[in-house]
Amino acid sequence: MLTIDRLTKTYASGDTALREVTFQIPQGQVVGLIGPSGAGKSTLIRCINRLVEPSAGTVRLGETDLVPLRGRELRRARRRIGMIFQEYALVERLTVMENVLSGRLGYVPFWRSFTRRFPGQDIENAYRLLDRVGLLAHADKRADALSGGQRQRVGIARALAQDPELLLVDEPTASLDPKTSRQIMRLITEVCAERGLPAIVNIHDVPLAQRYLDRLIGLKAGQVVFDDAPDRLDDMTLTRIYGAEDWSGAESDADAVDGDDAATPRMMPARSAS
Numbered sequence: 001m002l003t004i005d006r007l008t009k010t011y012a013s014g015d016t017a018l019r020e021v022t023f024q025i026p027q028g029q030v031v032g033l034i035g036p037s038g039a040g041k042s043t044l045i046r047c048i049n050r051l052v053e054p055s056a057g058t059v060r061l062g063e064t065d066l067v068p069l070r071g072r073e074l075r076r077a078r079r080r081i082g083m084i085f086q087e088y089a090l091v092e093r094l095t096v097m098e099n100v101l102s103g104r105l106g107y108v109p110f111w112r113s114f115t116r117r118f119p120g121q122d123i124e125n126a127y128r129l130l131d132r133v134g135l136l137a138h139a140d141k142r143a144d145a146l147s148g149g150q151r152q153r154v155g156i157a158r159a160l161a162q163d164p165e166l167l168l169v170d171e172p173t174a175s176l177d178p179k180t181s182r183q184i185m186r187l188i189t190e191v192c193a194e195r196g197l198p199a200i201v202n203i204h205d206v207p208l209a210q211r212y213l214d215r216l217i218g219l220k221a222g223q224v225v226f227d228d229a230p231d232r233l234d235d236m237t238l239t240r241i242y243g244a245e246d247w248s249g250a251e252s253d254a255d256a257v258d259g260d261d262a263a264t265p266r267m268m269p270a271r272s273a274s
């Protein structure tokens, strides 16, 4: 369970990027974080993993308040948070297996990480994860030999190898084609459900988020202006979040696909809308 209470961030420049943001995410729930450019989505994710120092408020992961942690305690807490990135952040010249095992680096002693000698159970687990994400046959390939969708699957397996209690996912489909985007969103929601993992997915493609996620949180100018089930996101709310626009007829790139899902979403705010 992730509990965020009155989280506020004012940068040294004087920009207040988050204002008293408050919400909880129970086990297994995947929440889409939506909002226009500059709304504070990245700042929120970075405050949770403490790449940005919150100015006020609390971020509790289970029983631990992450905000006051420093040094070794902070490094330990970060192990509990898996990250998935838009551009995958793989080590291109390493194999798929080595990339997945790198998710264990926070757990093995320095000498083991230096020589990349991982315990047998980490390796067995990595094979299981590669099987889960459909990449078992590619374990020994170099990461740079994979397609974008396959790379993102490696990114998901690496994050899971960390055995996290929370997933933070930053624009996971922004570099992918529509069909692959759907497959990746489906995989993320499935693995979170299987493991009871709470997750936040920073996502610009609102219809894709509506299709796959349990709940959406809309940020505008650092404040939560929507927090509800995706089907409650009507045109008026979209206008409140993104500004005036004709939402009818717009659709996700992913909806242009003859997919294996029943397609219904209707709206897609432009990335630059404000």
Ligand SMILES: Nc1ncnc2c1ncn2[C@@H]1O[C@H](COP(=O)(O)OP(=O)(O)OP(=O)(O)O)[C@@H](O)[C@H]1O
Binding pocket: 011, 012, 013, 015, 016, 017, 035, 036, 037, 038, 039, 040, 041, 042, 043, 044
């Ligand atoms: N390092 C920083 N120093 C000062 N201000 C910052 C910094 N990072 C972000 N901001 C400001 O904080 C606000 C929120 O930015 P943030 O990057 O969190 O928005 P975002 O919703 O993630 O945008 P995008 O969708 O474009 O990534 C903006 O006004 C931005 O200019």
